[in-house]
């Protein structure tokens with residue numbers, strides 16, 4: 650497997666950044682989480698004047714063999730149909746990236762459909778969907794490594810074009826199931842607490858999903874809980890590709906915008922491969938999918954937004970982007986007490 654050389658962030662610049670933030674014309678701490686983000690981005694870029702360049706969202710699409718067991722209310726075909734929707738510019742993620750001046754890339758990581766060449770589609774197919782992990786591993790470890798390497802290569806190219814802030818989204822019917830199992834095994838969290846309604850299962854559907862996923866885990870016992878084994882046994886091509894892409898983004902010193910439940914499961918896997926990736930991550934929102942808040946707590950992550958969203962595709966990351974831009978902009982443009990001639994004396 651490719652190794653990802655991620656430099657832990659040098660925190661020497663923290664004091665100077667904090668001083669700059671504290672000297673802005675505002676009470677101490679009055680910009681709340683925006684201040685934390687400004688500090689983090691300043692540290693990532695090792696500068697008091699950070700810049701966000703060419704923000705990108707990459708949407709990885711892949712199909713899951715487990716879909717035929719009935720763990721999602723939607724059929725597998727929705728994955729490829731949504732890929733066409735992305736390419737036509739009509740999906741949620743298209744709307745928010747357009748609104749916020751972000752570039753979107755769509756990747757066929759392993760959809761069960763043969764796409765023709767399309768200028769908006771990156772062809773990186775590892776297979777026609779994964780196998781059903783109720784019966785056999787979702788993919789081989791060779792396929793898993795291939796998916797991760799392809800994800801890394803896509804990010805290397807985007808980085809070379811000048812992008813330094815990148816969010817990751819996904820599309821894959823039934824992928825909340827893969828994400829739940831990954832969360833349980835790598836986060837050491839009881840499976841029951843990791844499983845949610847996904848695209849909208851009713852009570853009966855949820856009970857069935859829980860039974861199937863418990864059976865799938867039992868089928869593979871004893872489980873070697875190394876990240877690559879968990880990823881290849883239960884993951885999806887889009888999740889593995891996102892994991893490699895995230896590791897490469899950190900290795901390239903980019904800011905990573907983490908989206909919802911599935912995106913966080915990919916990041917959790919990446920963090921078990923190299924924990925330093927967490928220095929580069931901004932957790933853009935807390936999804937309404939059951940378990941996301943627990944996965945975020947496991948990662949000691951503080952999400953920016955709580956909008957009750959549960960869509961995926963990178964939509965949380967795209968919606969949060971203007972807030973991240975606000976953090977960088979106040980750091981660069983807001984007057985200091987000295988420059989504005991405002992008194993910084995707090996009355997006793």
Ligand SMILES: Cc1cc2ncn([C@H]3O[C@H](COP(=O)(O)O)[C@@H](O)[C@H]3O)c2cc1C
Nearest residue numbers: 721819820821822823824825847848960961
């Ligand atoms: C029309 C439609 C658009 C979507 N966009 C993202 N997802 C989201 O829902 C899927 C996961 O939920 P589950 O595990 O329940 O299948 C993923 O494709 C995810 O990206 C969508 C789902 C649907 C139906």
Ligand SMILES: O=C(O)c1cccnc1
Nearest residue numbers: 909910936938959960961
């Ligand atoms: O939080 C997410 O990313 C999510 C939740 C439900 C369905 N699809 C995606």
